[in-house]
Amino acid sequence: xxxxxxxxxxxxxxxxxxxxxxxxxxxxxxxxxxxxxxxxxxxxxxxxxxxxxxxxxxxxxxxxxxxxxxxxxxxxxxxxxxxxxxxxxxxxxxxxxxxxxxxxxxxxxxxxxxxxxxxxxxxxxxxxxxxxxxxxxxxxxxxxxxxxxxxxxxxxxxxxxxxxxxxxxxxxxxxxxxxxxxxxxxxxxxxxxxxxxxxxxxxxxxxxxxxxxxxxxxxxxxxxxxxxxxxxxxxxxxxxxxxxxxxxxxxxxxxxxxxxxxxxxxxxxxxxxxxxxxxxxxxxxxxxxxxxxxxxxxxxxxxxxxxxxxxxxxxxxxxxxxxxxxxxxxxxxxxxxxxxxxxxxxxxxxxxxxxxxxxxxxxxxxxxxxxxxxxxxxxxxxxxxxxxxxxxxxxxxxxxxxxxxxxxxxxxxxxxxxxxxxxxxxxxxxxxxxxxxxxxxxxxxxxxxxxxxxxxxxxxxxxxxxxxxxxxxxxxxxxxxxxxxxxxxxxxxxxxxxxxxxxxxxxxxxxxxxxxxxxxxxxxxxxxxxxxxxxxxxxxxxxxxxxxxxxxxxxxxxxxxxxxxxxxxxxxxxxxxxxxxxxxxxx
Amino acid sequence: xxxxxxxxxxxxxxxxxxxxxxxxxxxxxxxxxxxxxxxxxxxxxxxxxxxxxxxxxxxxxxxxxxxxxxxxxxxxxxxxxxxxxxxxxxxxxxxxxxxxxxxxxxxxxxxxxxxxxxxxxxxxxxxxxxxxxxxxxxxxxxxxxxxxxxxxxxxxxxxxxxxxxxxxxxxxxxxxxxxxxxxxxxxxxxxxxxxxxxxxxxxxxxxxxxxxxxxxxxxxxxxxxxxx
Numbered sequence: 001x002x003x004x005x006x007x008x009x010x011x012x013x014x015x016x017x018x019x020x021x022x023x024x025x026x027x028x029x030x031x032x033x034x035x036x037x038x039x040x041x042x043x044x045x046x047x048x049x050x051x052x053x054x055x056x057x058x059x060x061x062x063x064x065x066x067x068x069x070x071x072x073x074x075x076x077x078x079x080x081x082x083x084x085x086x087x088x089x090x091x092x093x094x095x096x097x098x099x100x101x102x103x104x105x106x107x108x109x110x111x112x113x114x115x116x117x118x119x120x121x122x123x124x125x126x127x128x129x130x131x132x133x134x135x136x137x138x139x140x141x142x143x144x145x146x147x148x149x150x151x152x153x154x155x156x157x158x159x160x161x162x163x164x165x166x167x168x169x170x171x172x173x174x175x176x177x178x179x180x181x182x183x184x185x186x187x188x189x190x191x192x193x194x195x196x197x198x199x200x201x202x203x204x205x206x207x208x209x210x211x212x213x214x215x216x217x218x219x220x221x222x223x224x225x226x227x228x229x230x231x232x233x234x235x236x237x238x239x240x241x242x243x244x245x246x247x248x249x250x251x252x253x254x255x256x257x258x259x260x261x262x263x264x265x266x267x268x269x270x271x272x273x274x275x276x277x278x279x280x281x282x283x284x285x286x287x288x289x290x291x292x293x294x295x296x297x298x299x300x301x302x303x304x305x306x307x308x309x310x311x312x313x314x315x316x317x318x319x320x321x322x323x324x325x326x327x328x329x330x331x332x333x334x335x336x337x338x339x340x341x342x343x344x345x346x347x348x349x350x351x352x353x354x355x356x357x358x359x360x361x362x363x364x365x366x367x368x369x370x371x372x373x374x375x376x377x378x379x380x381x382x383x384x385x386x387x388x389x390x391x392x393x394x395x396x397x398x399x400x401x402x403x404x405x406x407x408x409x410x411x412x413x414x415x416x417x418x419x420x421x422x423x424x425x426x427x428x429x430x431x432x433x434x435x436x437x438x439x440x441x442x443x444x445x446x447x448x449x450x451x452x453x454x455x456x457x458x459x460x461x462x463x464x465x466x467x468x469x470x471x472x473x474x475x476x477x478x479x480x481x482x483x484x485x486x487x488x489x490x491x492x493x494x495x496x497x498x499x500x501x502x503x504x505x506x507x508x509x510x511x512x513x514x515x516x517x518x519x520x521x522x523x524x525x526x527x528x529x530x531x532x533x534x535x536x537x538x539x540x541x542x543x544x545x546x547x548x549x550x551x552x553x554x555x556x557x558x559x560x561x562x563x564x565x566x567x568x569x570x571x572x573x574x575x576x577x578x579x580x581x582x583x584x585x586x587x
Numbered sequence: 588x589x590x591x592x593x594x595x596x597x598x599x600x601x602x603x604x605x606x607x608x609x610x611x612x613x614x615x616x617x618x619x620x621x622x623x624x625x626x627x628x629x630x631x632x633x634x635x636x637x638x639x640x641x642x643x644x645x646x647x648x649x650x651x652x653x654x655x656x657x658x659x660x661x662x663x664x665x666x667x668x669x670x671x672x673x674x675x676x677x678x679x680x681x682x683x684x685x686x687x688x689x690x691x692x693x694x695x696x697x698x699x700x701x702x703x704x705x706x707x708x709x710x711x712x713x714x715x716x717x718x719x720x721x722x723x724x725x726x727x728x729x730x731x732x733x734x735x736x737x738x739x740x741x742x743x744x745x746x747x748x749x750x751x752x753x754x755x756x757x758x759x760x761x762x763x764x765x766x767x768x769x770x771x772x773x774x775x776x777x778x779x780x781x782x783x784x785x786x787x788x789x790x791x792x793x794x795x796x797x798x799x800x801x802x803x804x805x806x807x808x809x810x811x812x813x814x815x
Contacts, residue, residue, distance in 0.1 A: 049808045051777035052800055054756040059680060061811055070687045073700065082700045085687040191782075194789045234780035245779070359792040363774055364781035403755035403774050418653040418738075418747055419731065427659055430772045431792070456689060508699040 001292065001300045009033040010291055010305035012274045012320070015098025016561060017547035017568045018311030019256040020156075023226075024572035026266035027259060029580065033266040034303065036293055038273035038312075039064075039095030044253045047243035053402040057241040062102045064092040069458040071315060075470040075506050076447065077332065083456050083464065088510040090345065090517055091241070092313060096270060097252040099313065099515050100561070104240035104367025104399060105216030105249045107159045108558040109150050111378040112143035112179040117554060121389060124379070129389065131474050135335075135342050135444040137553040140525040140534035140587075141570070143179045149566035149573075151182050154214075156565070157250035158222035158230060161185035161214035175211045177374045190219045190233060190369040195360050195434040199396025200371040202492035208375045213395065215368030216250040216561075228258050237400020239367030249367070271296025275462065277308060277324040277544065288326070288544050294460065307575075310521075310546045317550040318450050318520030319465040326541065327531055330449050332468075338531040340450040342519035343467060344442040344555035347392065347475050347504070349513070351438035351486035354495035355411045359431045365398030376485055377557050378441070388477040392440025392557040394486055401431065409433050411497035436490055438482030438501075439514070443474055444554035450520050471504045479504045516560050518552035523567075533587035536571045542585045545571060599635040601643045601669060633670050636677035637709065641723075642716045643669050648723035650750040652730050660771045668753030671762030675749065676709050678812025683707040708745060715742025757800045759810050769797040777803045 009025055011018045014037030026033050055061045064070075064087070072081035093099030113120045118136045121129065130136065153159075163184045164174025189212035192200065203210040217239060220232040233248040247254045260266050272293045280287040290304035310317045321327055321339045328337035373394040374380060383389060408417070408426045416422040453466040483501045490498050524530025527539035536551050538544040547568050549560045556563075574586050635643055647669035656662035663669075675681055688705070696703040706714070715737070722733060737743045753762030755769065757776070763769060769776055773794040784793060800808050 048777075048779075048804050049800070049806070051803065052757050052759075052808070052810070054752060054760055055811045058752065059685070059811060065685050066687045067683070067685050080693075082693050082696050082703055083687050083689070085701060085703060086685070088701055191785050193785050197786075197789070232782075234782045235785040236777070236779060236781060238777065245777075358790045359773075361784075361788050361793045363778075364785040364793075369785075401774070403768070403772055404752050407751055407755060407772065418734070420655050420657050420659070423654055423657070423662070424659045427772060455691070506697070506699055510699060510701045 001302050003302045003304065006290070006304040006306070007032045007034045008305065009307045009309065010303050011035045011309040011311055012291060013037065013098065013310070013312030013316070014096045014252070014268055014270075015093060015311065015313065016100040016252050017564055018309065019097070019252045019260060020565060020568050021309055021311065021547060021572060022266050022268075023256050023259050024569070025575070026263040028576055030265060034305070035266070035268040036272040036274050036291070036303070037096055037268060037270050039270065041270045042096045042101060042243070042253050044243055044247055044251060047247075048245040050242050051236070051238045051245055053404050057402060058404055060087065060091060060241070062093065062095065062241070062243070063087060064094040067459070070464060072453045072456050072464050072466045073507070073509055074466070074468055077468055081453055081466045081468075084509050089508060089513045090515045091512070092315065092515065096257070096268060100252045101243045102241050103515070103561065106368045106559050107154070107157065107161075107214040107216045107562050108372070108393070109179060110143070110556045110558045110563050111177070111380075113379055114556040114558075115139040115142050115146075120379070125383065125389070131389075131443065131445065131472060133446045135446045137342070137444070137522070137524050137529060139553055140523055140530075141567070146563070146566045146570065147180065147182060149569040150562060152569050153562055153565035155186050155225050156255055157216045158186050158218040158224055159214050159216055160187040160190050160219040162189050162212055164211060173211060175372070175374050176209050177377060177380045185214065187219050187222050190215050190217060190366060191235060192371065193235070193362070193365045193369060193398035195362055195398045196365075196370045196396045198493045199436065199489065202489050203371070203373045203394075205492060206489065208373045210371045210373050213368055213370045213372045213397070215366070217244070217248050217366040217368045218250065224255065226259050228255055230254060233366050233369070235364050235366050235369065237363050237365050237402065239399060269295070272301075273460070274312070274320065275323065275460065277310070277320060277326060278302065279324070279326065286541055288541055306543060308544050310544070311548055313548055314517045314520055314550040315450070315465055317546050317548060319452070321521060321531070322452050322465070323462055326544070327538070329451055332446050332449055335446055338522070338529065340520050342444040342522050342553055343448045343450050343469055344444055344518045344552070345469065345507075346514050346516035346555045346557070346559070347440040347442050347479060348516070349438050349479055349482070349501045349504070350435045351394065351483045351501050352436045352490040353409065353499040354434045354436065354490045354493060355429055355497040356432045356434070356494065357496050360434055362398050362401035362431060362434060365400055367397075367399045370395050370397030370399070373489070376482065386481070388474045388481070389443065390441040390478065390557070392438050392478065392482050394482065394489065395437045395439065396434070397437065403430070406430070406433070412499055413497065436486040438479070438486055439557055439559070440475070440478050440482055441557045442555040443472070444519065445472060470507045476504045514559070516549070516555065518549040518555050518560060521546045521550040522553045523551040524553055533585070535574045535586040536567060537586050543583065545575075547571065599638065599640045599643070600632045601635055601640065601647070601673075602632050635673050637681065638673050638676070643673060644723040645716050645719050646672055646746070648730060649719065649734060649746060650753070652727065652734055653747050653750045654754055661767050663750055663754065665764065665767050666754050666762050667764040668750050668762055671753030671756060671760055672749045674761045674812045675752075676712055679814070680812070681707065681709045702741075704741070711742050711745055715740065715746070757810075759800060759808060760812065766797040766799060776800070779803055
């Protein structure tokens, strides 16, 4: 194995959090920083050539290649896990920018009570209202502490939206249920396509409080505090699963990379797959001393470093800790150990598919240009008479209507699925169909967790990560509740026929839900039940930090990226203000 | 609108009459598709990458029962679906280069775990086509009967999905010739800007003329089936 010259900082993964940390440390200090990215380089100037539904949205050309590495899944510990032979319910990214290149760009903050979920739920409803095998925890950080970092993240990306709570003042037209904001969004809301406008009017007429979804597809030309400019969205309808052809969608390559490329002390090595984090000697057991990786030519390399960041997405962060034997693997039987616990996947469903008698022109839009209704989110509504906790957001989005994925969506009254009759109905309904989606919280349970698979291996011979994951009654009831609300709004929108979501059964790895998977290396208030302290620093190993949604104790109905970036900013500040002067535990 | 598939010797070709692919198809706002010109005396020979010529004839016949050419407009024949599928099977998708293919295989796993079988799309097609021998010589009604019998097979599910792909993919993949599929449904392709239109045309069809990726970018883009 070849040993490279030591660096101050090594960052595993070149996505949103890895590159944000590289930019912050690289531009605010003289530390030498190396980012190891297992995928290839990316140039956002190439993205116009990616506007091909087949190669990108269907064949998943930007995503992790499942033939090299995937995960296995089982619904409970009694089953033998099977590999996900192709990705479906979530789509891990690969390459510089990671999944941040092909996201939709919906950018909501979490509700303040998400961070105190356990204590608030007990306070309000009593411990007996919590599901029997729940593993819900408080985060160890509050919304008030995170607010300035949320604002910084919104400025970095130029988020478009309308505030609904400015320093406690409620503003109609924005999200009046959101936590307080210190400032208005950096750019005004995006344009609202026809379907979303209908959704807005129907929701409003029912007494709900619709608002334009906060969007990283910026509504107009914008220059961020780092001086990086971007153009405004043109509503081409090629967002999620694609890089943005004009760079209106904030991506790591068009917000962070332009700054990093000018820094002499930061380098990004692509094609470098990290296999282990290397522990220090027994005398120095509270430290790691670098990482080993395989480079693009297949050579094994040791990269020594003073400070190690894992920023390689939820699943790989967890897997690297398990492979490196850092921390105690979680054991659901005894509820002990920390690595792998609290696996969650945001509940996301097409709550109501609506069929109209008029064309909707749904090819126009963007992944984030739409309307949200938050009246049924979190604890915004009272749950006393309900048999579930928490809630979710309803969206009436127009993210484009790409035909391979959408042609053939029909009301249940149509029975054929090929031939002349099918064709004529499918032609009729193709642009007369819209969806109201419901994105809801997934609570943490003792039985949903990750460990290493005993039989399936990756292309290098390392064990795959095994997910033990299934829905519980809380998610199933919540999904039914959101479906009923979506149908109510859909009827008022004038839909001629409505297909309700059939309900959550077992976790389905084939239906795309979201790439919002959390947990495995969670943050928290105690080293017995969490791997990281509230600064995302490993409780026992003070020179190891873990960034990204693997740190979330549980899911929130809000998409994770804003919170991931806010937490990473907070960690960067803590490192620069305190750790570099006095290396050691921050909490 | 008929396509003539002619048997070739030695190298495998699929021969399409110009009437199916040579004319210019125009899409009008009321979803009527009409052709401006066609030169019936010309024909186009397309070299096959994966199928034998008899196999391609079966795929062409079967895909056009799934998505027929009829009074509602053109179908799989005009879009060149058979050519599209041939190229996909020859490329990385057909060879499972992006699918996890290490065993053991649990062929009878519940549907929510996705396809768990060992066979690649190429193998599934080869096997499925063997069972459809002579299919292209049958009358349409007999063909439909035959397809009904295999409707739930993995081969048919793939064929149906690939037919939809071949109807609506970018023309660089070999299907959707002349953007005939996009014109049929009013999809404009990779249209660079809808900025001035996204908040207009409420309740009425807005159908800008489709553009291919090559037209939109002004350069030739290589599809993934040509890369690996």
